[in-house]
Amino acid sequence: xxVVLILLAFWVPGLVFGAAIGLRGWTLAAAGPLLTFxxxxxxxxxxxDLGIRWNLLDVALWTVLLAVVGFALxxxxxxxxxxxxxxxxxxxxxxxxxxxxxxxxxxxVAVGMAVGTAVFFRGTNGIDRVQQGWDAPFHGNLVRWxxxxxxxxxxxxxxxxxxxxQANYFYPDTYHALLALVFxxxxxxxxxxxxxxxxxxILSVPLGVAAMCRAWHMPALGVAAAAxxxxxxxxxxxxxxxxxxxxxxxxxxxxxxxxxxxxxLLLRPRGIAGPVAxxxxxxxxxxxHTSIVFVIAVYFILILIAVLLRWEKIEWRRSAPSLIAxxxxxxxxxxxxxxxxxxxxxxVTSATWASEATVSGGLGETITFSPMADFPxxxxxxxxxxxxxxxxxxRRMMWMVGAYxxxxxxxxxxxxxxxxxxxxxxxxxxxxxxxxxxLVPLVGSVAxxxxxxxFGSWFARKAGSRxxxxxxxxxxxxxxxxxxxxxxxxRGGYIGRNTARLEINYGDGPTVSKAEEAAYQWLAQHTAxxxxxxNDKADGSVWMYALAGVTPVEWTFYGAEPDTEAGYxxxxxxxxxxxxxxxxxxxxxxxxxxxxxxxxxxxxxEESVGVADIVAGPDxxxxxxxxxxxxxxxxxxxxxxxxxxxxxxxxxHGQ
Numbered sequence: 001x002x003v004v005l006i007l008l009a010f011w012v013p014g015l016v017f018g019a020a021i022g023l024r025g026w027t028l029a030a031a032g033p034l035l036t037f038x039x040x041x042x043x044x045x046x047x048x049d050l051g052i053r054w055n056l057l058d059v060a061l062w063t064v065l066l067a068v069v070g071f072a073l074x075x076x077x078x079x080x081x082x083x084x085x086x087x088x089x090x091x092x093x094x095x096x097x098x099x100x101x102x103x104x105x106x107x108x109v110a111v112g113m114a115v116g117t118a119v120f121f122r123g124t125n126g127i128d129r130v131q132q133g134w135d136a137p138f139h140g141n142l143v144r145w146x147x148x149x150x151x152x153x154x155x156x157x158x159x160x161x162x163x164x165x166q167a168n169y170f171y172p173d174t175y176h177a178l179l180a181l182v183f184x185x186x187x188x189x190x191x192x193x194x195x196x197x198x199x200x201x202i203l204s205v206p207l208g209v210a211a212m213c214r215a216w217h218m219p220a221l222g223v224a225a226a227a228x229x230x231x232x233x234x235x236x237x238x239x240x241x242x243x244x245x246x247x248x249x250x251x252x253x254x255x256x257x258x259x260x261x262x263x264x265l266l267l268r269p270r271g272i273a274g275p276v277a278x279x280x281x282x283x284x285x286x287x288x289h290t291s292i293v294f295v296i297a298v299y300f301i302l303i304l305i306a307v308l309l310r311w312e313k314i315e316w317r318r319s320a321p322s323l324i325a326x327x328x329x330x331x332x333x334x335x336x337x338x339x340x341x342x343x344x345x346x347x348v349t350s351a352t353w354a355s356e357a358t359v360s361g362g363l364g365e366t367i368t369f370s371p372m373a374d375f376p377x378x379x380x381x382x383x384x385x386x387x388x389x390x391x392x393x394x395r396r397m398m399w400m401v402g403a404y405x406x407x408x409x410x411x412x413x414x415x416x417x418x419x420x421x422x423x424x425x426x427x428x429x430x431x432x433x434x435x436x437x438x439l440v441p442l443v444g445s446v447a448x449x450x451x452x453x454x455f456g457s458w459f460a461r462k463a464g465s466r467x468x469x470x471x472x473x474x475x476x477x478x479x480x481x482x483x484x485x486x487x488x489x490x491r492g493g494y495i496g497r498n499t500a501r502l503e504i505n506y507g508d509g510p511t512v513s514k515a516e517e518a519a520y521q522w523l524a525q526h527t528a529x530x531x532x533x534x535n536d537k538a539d540g541s542v543w544m545y546a547l548a549g550v551t552p553v554e555w556t557f558y559g560a561e562p563d564t565e566a567g568y569x570x571x572x573x574x575x576x577x578x579x580x581x582x583x584x585x586x587x588x589x590x591x592x593x594x595x596x597x598x599x600x601x602x603x604x605x606e607e608s609v610g611v612a613d614i615v616a617g618p619d620x621x622x623x624x625x626x627x628x629x630x631x632x633x634x635x636x637x638x639x640x641x642x643x644x645x646x647x648x649x650x651x652x653h654g655q
Contacts, residue, residue: 010032015029023262030212041284111228119499127196131505135247137542140543141546143179157173201237209445211257211258212257225483230445233369276329309398357415362412365437390447400443401443415437523593535552538601542554542557565585573610586634594620
């Protein structure tokens with residue numbers, strides 16, 4: 001039931017809006033999550049500024065309103081076009097796919113989804129398991145904050161970043177705003193909400209790639225193969241799921257194929273579907289992660305170059321209105337969402353990561369479609385690089401080949417070189433080669449599809465003179481042969497390898513263990529609304545709000561600024577008997593408990609020394625202890641107890 005609720009949240013709003021504006025078939029199915037993110041991204045500022053609470057009912061009504069407006073606009077444009085150009089029908093796809101083709105493509109999507117699902121469940125060790133990465137508690141805290149406060153505007157969430165009352169604070173929170181709508185519904189607690197959302201994103205990738213390849217007229221066999229291998233590459237999505245985790249960024253990259261499928265409608269227009277869907281998609285990608293908009297801009301420029309070089313066909317007179325409308329609408333919907341991100345632009349572009357490869361090593365990782373891998377993924381890397389040559393030979397999706405050169409080259413440069421130019425070019429990605437690596441596998445999937453189609457056609461020609469079977473059947477047999485060889489050599493689509501990668505940050509600790517989770521639940525039972533708990537910024541206690549609804553003093557692993565009450569307490573809490581300011585700050589923040597966790601976010605995470613050095617004594621009474629955490633009640637702070645709070649436990653072991 002939980003996974004169904006998440007999938008409905010991801011797809012239904014987008015499907016409703018997409019159908020209203022005229023999207024159909026594979027493109028509509030793939031665009032569902034993309035358009036959902038667009039609906040949410042636009043709704044966050046509009047509903048927030050109108051004072052409308054961010055909840056499931058109001059967002060559902062917002063979705064219906066947008067769908068009605070989209071349908072009315074489409075109807076008006078169709079009527080106007082019919083009067084001005086009688087007899088003109090919307091242009092459709094050039095290639096006609098048979099029922100067998102659709103079944104074949106569906107099987108390819110099913111394989112990709114099955115492999116991704118297997119890796120997800122094996123790698124996460126269960127949907128209740130806490131992700132131990134550095135960014136994970138911030139994402140969880142943000143989801144709960146939006147759900148509890150009913151306001152998803154980024155300017156209202158600075159508190160959970162240790163920046164309370166900072167009205168110009170910005171963090172793209174469309175992903176979190178969507179999850180906040182279903183958090184707490186149908187029994188969805190925090191980790192199932194976060195983890196099942198990851199599964200939804202994984203499932204969207206094969207569907208998106210299939211829709212994109214179909215829209216750009218790849219033969220059905222190639223479409224199926226491309227979709228099937230989307231979840232085999234380690235660099236995307238798995239590396240960005242265990243490292244970070246970069247959940248909103250992964251969702252944004254996963255939406256790129258759907259956006260490129262819609263882009264075909266700009267070359268062969270069908271009413272308002274292309275311009276409106278792309279514009280709403282731009283809004284959604286901006287709200288997910290601003291850097292993805294730049295990625296899409298590169299793809300659109302490459303498509304334009306392919307059109308100018310006549311590798312892609314276009315009827316300029318007929319497409320001009322759609323192209324102009326797309327630019328105008330994308331600017332109108334996207335720019336207002338981009339502007340707030342300028343607040344933190346300097347912090348993003350100034351980040352640096354040390355090189356992790358030589359120049360030749362970086363090139364090798366790119367050529368084998370194995371960025372950031374200790375050992376190449378030969379069994380999909382080799383077919384992919386061969387497929388690139390076939391794509392050039394067949395002039396198939398040449399803009400995708402261009403993307404391989406741009407993003408692959410950018411990865412190879414940033415992973416091996418440290419120059420001002422490289423830092424400038426990669427600034428929007430935090431100068432992080434792992435993020436750029438995630439852009440390479442999309443091209444690899446398409447290239448594998450082209451390889452399988454080409455090999456299948458060759459096999460059909462060679463075997464046709466010896467076996468009395470239809471060419472299509474022989475081509476399919478050739479593809480099956482490739483699948484058996486590649487699937488066998490890669491041990492089922494690299495399931496084992498990718499599982500090992502994903503489970504790196506899904507253990508029982510070190511950041512948060514089951515024992516520490518039990519301590520957070522104890523606090524949830526013994527604290528009142530408005531009460532805060534002092535904690536160490538280095539251990540997993542920054543998770544206590546997301547997991548148990550307990551408000552911490554330190555919200556992030558970075559810690560509060562030294563000149564704040566939280567920052568002062570982090571340094572001097574254990575000296576409560578020496579400095580009166582400690583008692584004053586505790587009272588101002590309504591603190592009577594302090595928790596000391598055993599695990600740390602990273603081995604080098606800087607502790608809150610005022611918390612880490614606490615020992616039981618006259619000022620700190622131990623009221624809870626297990627293998628993962630110790631909770632102390634601070635003597636003299638009983639007066640901060642709000643109405644309805646439990647008085648605490650006299651048993652130091654929480655029995």
